[in-house]
Amino acid sequence: METIHVQHPLNIERVNKEPCVMALGFFDGLHIGHQEIIRTAKKRAEERNLALALMTFSPHPSQIIPMKKKVDHYLSPLEAKRGILAKLGVQKLYVVTFDHAFAKLTPAEFVDHYLIDLQCRHAVAGFDFSFGFKGQGNMGNLAEFGKGAFGVTTVPKVERQGQKVSSTLIRSLLASGNVNGIPEFLGDFYKVTGQIAKHGDSECHEVRIEDYLLPHKGIYEISAEMADAVYNGVCMIEDDPIKVYVKLFNSVKARHKETIQIKWIKKTSSHRMLQPV
Template sequence: MTVVLEVETVYIKGPFDVKALENEPCVMALGFFDGVHLGHRKLIETSRGIAERKNLTLAVMTFFPHPSNVLPTNQKINKYLSPLDAKKEIFKDLGVEKLFIVTFNHEFAKLAPADFVQEYICGLNCTHVVAGFDFTYGYKGQGNMDRIKDDGDGEFDITVVSKESYKNIKISSTKIRELLNGGAVELVPHFLGNFYSTCGQIEDESYDLKNQKTMVKVTFKDYMLPRKGTYLVRLKTEQNMIEGICTLSENTPDVHTIRVHSNDRLHLKPTVKVEWISELETLPKGEGAGTEEKDQMVV
């Protein structure tokens, strides 16, 4: 496997000059990849194997923002399982060498399927496309993997990756969101491949000497969080993983407190990775007062 030190990232916002990009021949994996779950990983690993055999660059094309913010739908997705920065880090670990981030706007949504293929796949010198069986593209999703080769006039090969399942349930970002909305964070690893994690910005860290407890106040920008409740979590530090208790309350929708037993201050870095292990208690709607006392009892 190729060790990637940094993923070359290219942002594409609207029509672009193909000659200006001068992209090298590549194998390209297509998808939104929110969460980069087990199905996505299979797709990227398949792409990586092809790229290694053909001695080509491994590229990924993803889109931002989520199409639901542009297309008419009742449910808009503006909180992500893996915001762009987190997605980049995962791609790097999977050996992706080049990342194309396409702005999904009204103009892009109106592209005819053949135009998308000619401009964004053939135009970027892609010689092999890899995508999931249910990948669609172009105006109203009229393009699919059955017609993509014809839309590209046979200029590239294709590999269609089949559905990945757990207990006959399709592995998907939608299913992971459903689990988070139900507080079932302990089931997420079956679909994601590991515990759901969020990278947060530490707003404050205080130490309660009497109770030997560190209180960490943290914000999670752009991440989807589990439903309101009290959770067992793990904080990743440079040395190890530390268990703590986090309560998500309607009273504090933006800043969340994590309580950790510790003999001394943790002196955490400005950003921290938090893994969500299990739900300890569900908060009734509107409840939030008194959760600090409950958390201390749980800890």
């Protein structure tokens, strides 16, 4: 997968582009709703023999525009997003810097410069995707702004348990420590990647995790992947200041600075921190 970072104003001559199907959205977490968008876009790309592209933004629009909640930690920071998108078959990833100049674009300007000029031949997004100044562009008027340059597919709402699957919903499950409820919406357990920051004589390792949203403080059953091997263990999250400690069962020790991927299984009680299951 090719990753192309662009910033407004676009110097279109210098952007590596090709006729494509473009999936649109922020896509934090790549939950089952997002996966449905990408599956649909992939189908359209195959039918039309076009490249599969996806446009996302960085940072989250709420960092620039006042919104109800400011997102400053992610379910899938850009590197994690890249890995997941490549696996889902995305061939070109456009990462647009979301700054004030970009946020001020009218829906027509966004479509002209970021879809038509990037050779989008078909756009795919969910029923609630919005774009352009004050979110005035939507799936009801996207085709009109496209003036026939591309077709549009709107993916209907993906729901579970009577609720729209959303990154906000997954964030609230993390905030309540309800990590075992996440796979229903995410399609998998919630995973974060970090580095072993400190290890002493004890088998309890401190892990440094950046950019990811973490579950609520407490003790969790986890599985950890390091150097292609998977271990079971427990993880303790402290807040104020935020610290993450991992203990792997069977006295497995991790090396300093080793990369560790933590998969959150469920919240547990403190005594199991000492007593492996």
